[in-house]
Amino acid sequence: MKRGFIGERNVKNSPTSPRTKNVNKRYTIDEALDVFIQSKEAEGLRPRSIENYREHTRHLMRYIDRDPFCIDELTSKLIREYISYLSKDRIAYEEFGNRARESKGLSPYTINLRLRSLKTMCAFWYEEGMLSSNPAEKVKKVKSDEVDEVPGLTDIEVERILNYYDERQFAQWRDKTLCLLLLDTGLRIEEAVSLTIDRINLRYCEINVPPNKAKNRKGREVPVSREVAKRLIKLQDESRLYFGECDEVFMNAYGDPYTAEAFRRRLNRMKKDLDIPRLHPHMFRHTFCRNYILNGGDLFTLQKIVDHADINTTRKYIQMDEEHIRQQHNKYSPIRKYLRNRKN
Template sequence: MVRKFIAQRRPTAGLEIRRPRKNQRQEVDVTYTIEEALRIFIQAKEAEGLRSRTIKDYRQHISYLSEFLLENHPDVIDDVNSLTTNHVREYINYLRNDRRPYKGAEHRKEIDRSGLAVNTINIRLRTLKTMCRFWYDEVMIETNPMIGVKPVKDDERKEVEGLADENIGKVFNALDDRQFAEWRDKVLMYLMLDTGLRPEEALTVRIEQFDFRSMFVLVPSMIAKNRKGREIPITREVGRMVRDLYEETKQYFGDPEQVFMNAYGEPFTAGAFRKRLNRMKKRLNLEKLHPNMFRHTFARKYLLNGGDIFTLQKILDHADIATTRKYVQMTNEDVKAQHNKYSPARRFLRR
């Protein structure tokens, strides 16, 4: 006779079930320099398929920490396991009080003041938190120095503001269509103002991404920040401008690599665009003018003109609608205009 055996549960009364504590000390057998630890981390993230720009940011952010440690705690450079929470907090205070904005940054002028913006500091801390968690999980460090380190708090701040109507007019009126560079800038600005494309998405767009019959531009997944392709409608006027610019560029340089090229037949870059806007800002006496402002202006105007926030979220490629809400900054004039238009009191006052 074949008997069926059923496994019985062992009694748990009186037995201690051990689970590792959140930050339990673990023994490290090998000593890694910060550079070696960074290389292992980068290899793992590349294997996960992270974008090259994200990898570049990881390298850049850890270089800031290494620079600080080399000057203040050089022993930590040779042994990442000796990095402590106190070192991290000292580094935070250095970023808040002593670090100069854009120091050592390519294509950006160093600002003559000390202390970085809170948002910038928190971005660097998020990178360090990701790295330290990886190093701890891989048993490269005994304790995670980022445990207990909280983001830096700040007073309520506005996101990037868009452009006021009068400033949009100033910008476009200042451009001379007879000059190739200014005509190209004008088309780029209109494209971003019409579609809400990110600066990098707009600058690197290729003519094959446009459907001039159905009037939309395709942002493929390999370009999109959230790795999801999307089709964004464009107006016929802007579509015509894009096609005219491409045909003109083609006459000069043959088949161009992308729609927006510089005067030497090379791809027009975000850094070059930012510099040109900065010069225009000074010439027109504007407080701010940089690439992302056209995307933010699109977002604000889209809602003010009657668009809904859920469609806007899809167009802007935001994973979380909370990001879309933060993205839209209404001016006092916008709020006043909307109030005058929709206040329920006006309906009864007109009787």
């Protein structure tokens, strides 16, 4: 891979004047991205996060449609025009042909994800002396009345999904087991598909998530129902019977480790069969968080289980539709106590 290098520069720091930078080299977007990625890889950023930066840069360059393009040509005006294009004219999945949607404009959540990546990269390039100013610094994220996070699945949708699988087929039995695991533990999909048999503790009904698999780099023990734990062990026994010695619980039909992307593709096909508007792995995690609270769990314990560094993130996951709100009100409304007292 071709690597970009940071040119020599003179940096002046003065308590009475702003810091100035002398940029002695122009960097194309590809060169600048290589420098940024190299730095993030050295910091130990996850491969999926690295790929997100690459993907978001590809979206930007598809809009700019000019090669070569140098990062010093980025301006606040250009970035805001790009955001306006994403909001009004961009067609979701346009590059995938048959997946393209008819409506124009991406969701504020998707736009803000791409903007956050661009702001992070621009800040890095400025701090490294590759830009004389940060063009994204004052660009604000898109405001919206919509909820940032996607909702979980309804009880009816969960029933339809679980009933969809034919457990006589290995792949469908495996996928149903994975769905049950996600609904039971709130694991991230990458944490779930990478599960190995040695990390299942049937005695204490726990699953160990080591630091190198956890998003926040902190290992944790996640409670799991005994029924699901036994199903995981049975699945691994089945895999060993077909494919020989292996540590992974989830395998594909060729005896290779199952991947999150393969599961996403299979969910997308199921979504069409069941006519469910949205269906992807993270929705199972949202469903677990919501149902955990509805069933009487507390927010702080939930935060530890799902490995959120900030409890505000946990709160965002707990989205309840009108039916859930009615059920909770009917169950916990304080007026019932007063009405009972009057009857007595």
